[in-house]
Amino acid sequence: xxxxxxxxxxxxxxxxxxxKSYLRSEGHRSLITDLRNYFHGTVIDxxxxxxxxxxxxxxxxMRGQVDAIFAEAEQSARTSGEGIVKWKRAGDxxxxxxxxxxxxxxxxxxxxxxxxPYDWQPALRFYTPVQIPGLDxxxxxxxxxxxxxxxxxxxxxxxxxSGVVPWDxxxxxxxxxxxxVKGQLVFYCIALAAMRGQWPQAAGLIQxxxxxxxxxxxxxxxxxxEMFARITSFAHDRWAGRVQPKADNQGCAYCExxxxxxxxPKGRGRVSLGxxxxxxxxxxxxx
Numbered sequence: 001x002x003x004x005x006x007x008x009x010x011x012x013x014x015x016x017x018x019x020k021s022y023l024r025s026e027g028h029r030s031l032i033t034d035l036r037n038y039f040h041g042t043v044i045d046x047x048x049x050x051x052x053x054x055x056x057x058x059x060x061x062m063r064g065q066v067d068a069i070f071a072e073a074e075q076s077a078r079t080s081g082e083g084i085v086k087w088k089r090a091g092d093x094x095x096x097x098x099x100x101x102x103x104x105x106x107x108x109x110x111x112x113x114x115x116x117p118y119d120w121q122p123a124l125r126f127y128t129p130v131q132i133p134g135l136d137x138x139x140x141x142x143x144x145x146x147x148x149x150x151x152x153x154x155x156x157x158x159x160x161x162s163g164v165v166p167w168d169x170x171x172x173x174x175x176x177x178x179x180x181v182k183g184q185l186v187f188y189c190i191a192l193a194a195m196r197g198q199w200p201q202a203a204g205l206i207q208x209x210x211x212x213x214x215x216x217x218x219x220x221x222x223x224x225x226e227m228f229a230r231i232t233s234f235a236h237d238r239w240a241g242r243v244q245p246k247a248d249n250q251g252c253a254y255c256e257x258x259x260x261x262x263x264x265p266k267g268r269g270r271v272s273l274g275x276x277x278x279x280x281x282x283x284x285x286x287x
Contacts, residue, residue, distance in 0.1 A: 003129070004142045004235055008187045011234050016251075022243035023257040033083030033256040043070050043100045044171040045149065048107060052115070052122040052150070062104040070097055083256075099209070103171050106208035114167070114206070114214060119153040128194045132232045135239055142235050144191045150206070151192075161201035161218065166192060170207040178205055178215055186219055186227045 005025075014021035035042070046069050047062045054061070074085050087093045125147045134140030150167040166188040170177060185203035193199045204216035237243065245263040258264060 004238055005127075005145045006142050006231055006234060007145050008184045009146075011187070011230055012183075014234050014237065017246040017255075018237060018243045019245035019261055019263065020255060020257055022238070023260050028257045028260040030083075030256040030259060034086045034254070035077055035083040036085050036088065039073065039077075039085050040096050040100055040103070041169075041171040043073050044103050044107065045169060046073060047100075047104050048111070048149070048169055049123045051108075052111070052120060057111075057116065059108070062108050063101055066101045066104050067097065070100060100171075103208050106213070107169075107206065110206055110208055110213055114204075115150060115152050118155070118158075121151045122149065124148040124151050126191050126195060128191050130190070130194050130231075132228065132235060135236055140235070142231065144187070144194065144231075146188065146191065148188050148192075159202075161216075163198065163201055164192060164196070165200055165216075166203045167206050168204075170205055171209065172207060173209045175210045175212065177207070177210075181205070182217065183227060183230070185217060186223050187231075189219060190224060190227060190231075 010021050010025060013024065043066065047066060050065070050069075051057050051062050077083055077085060087096075127143055127145050129141050129143050131139045131141055148166045149169040151164055152167060153164050154162050156162040166185065168181065168184060168188070170181065185205070189200045189203055202216050202218050204214060207213055207215070245261055252258060252261075252263070255261070
């Protein structure tokens, strides 16, 4: 049996709807997925990665390339089948483009402070095994997977921390957004410890459009225990086949895997998850 892959996105989606998380992992998605809510973040991710991949990142390059990368990303979404960008109203596209220009300008200044003077690696893709308790309590292996936007190696004495620090880029104006993604950084630290044999001393967000653009955390043993518990709970649900849809229908109308979800009998290509509902929690419409 293949080793179960566990990503932060899968864990977070599983907490919202186990069926959605499972069906996405199986490759089910709508061909008309609307990427609008994430599009600006995609653009800024590409801008940062390409800038940092240069031997000597050129000042002003990021803002200067935003327009071209914006158009490229919109076209790529259509041709790759990933989805489409449905602009909300007249002027939405122009406003989003200007947001990306401003975010790129601010991002360059931030990277000049926390990245450029040191050794860095952008877009670190990882697949790393860890052991957790299996369904019977014996050690079982899962594979943590994901991509860290930026990894910076700090020498002693220049920051309140040293060694490798993972940074995640967030193109948002929401100063409270960190509350939703702090767990992502804990997950990354666990993955890095598994890969390198040493726990990162800190982890941070790069959010150029927020009042606090560089929040940093130093996680505790309790933080790691709680994330290991989430990883284990996710794996146990998958191994036990507990992947039924959520009880309510909030957000279901726009779900990219609705067409394969057994909750909606009229969906073409509907998938039978083969899992009985928990006692007393039957979902209307399940067959």
